[in-house]
Amino acid sequence: MPKIGMEPIRRKALVDAALKAIGDHGSLSVTMSEIARQAGVSAALAHHYFGSKEQLLIETMRALLRQFHDDVVGELLNAHTPRERLSAIIRVSFNASQFAPETIAAWLAFYVEAQRSEETRRLLSIYVRRLHTNLVVALRPLAPKAEATRIAEGVAAMIDGFYIRQGLRAAPLSIEACIALTEDYITSKLERLA
Amino acid sequence: MPKIGMEPIRRKALVDAALKAIGDHGSLSVTMSEIARQAGVSAALAHHYFGSKEQLLIETMRALLRQFHDDVVGELLNAHTPRERLSAIIRVSFNASQFAPETIAAWLAFYVEAQRSEETRRLLSIYVRRLHTNLVVALRPLAPKAEATRIAEGVAAMIDGFYIRQGLRAAPLSIEACIALTEDYITSKLERLA
DNA sequence: TATTTTTTATTGATCAGTCAATCAATAAAA
């Protein structure tokens, strides 16, 4: 019983379903059928709206990126000092939605996919650059440019590192511990400048 | 023209080929045929010696782990002060063979595989624990236990973070820069204790 | 020593299963 205007609804449902499926499965080698079933539609419909599996996965990745970006922007609104801005960025990186096992699995899977897919690499690079820029801008009032850049690189690596380690349920570091260690890194580096 | 005693030769060739194929392909979804071709044998032979693709991949991962471990042990022999030991560990993490694109791709792929495969997760956990232990042992003379642990966690995350970022050929940080930033993190943290 | 038997090495052919993609068909809305 087809109702009109389903396209955006189905697209969103399929992207959400893809994320869920990737998370459950722990990799991008999920089938269109799995995703479609999760979304409550047929695999044919998924192809109808996205053309190909690759395209659906890229849209999923875009959604992940957008989610992160929105979270950052939201948190930055309430941050008024440079240090608060740094904390906001860190907090978002480790907040519950980003740190959910399925989200982590998806990010990891996309990192791997970036080895092969130009488009995925391009999208991940955007994330990397945005994070870097945000960090440098927040650090700029607290450190000279060269130093701000280097701290930003260290922080970014630390965030990604904690992130992938969380993927192995083996390194039992709490969210709070990850945040504390990252904050502490910044503090240590800034203190040395004073 | 079968010669006797081929088993160890073929096993090694196949594991090397798997690593190469994974590196080229950028993921674990390589076919047995690809791996076998790379090793110059038939796919049937690969099955003959390893039983299954999964087993071959696990052996490949083991080889990667062993290589890393051997490198660490080798470097630690020449390191006599605590700080030298730390530098040795860092140097190995970023040395050319570990930082080769195909090696990085393989590590990344295994991180993803760990989401699904118990055995892979177990192996990766060994790497994580070993690295942690090595770092803590080296740090112990320089910092109280609790602090040593925390620095070790930060360093480990940083290493892994730089690592996966290297996978995206987008974040152009040289090996030397990664080493310098990691060393610098340790220095900053230790200075604060003095 | 000459022979037969067993073990090891190796592959081409093939099976059985999976999966992305396509398409024709159906039906409700416009």
Add this chain to the structure above:
DNA sequence: TTTTATTGATTGACTGATCAATAAAAAATA
């Protein structure tokens, strides 16, 4: 009547795994 929504059925390609067949080396036996 055209457009939008939807699916079941099917196709075509791929792939992990198996197996029978071949041949050389080694071991056993005569």
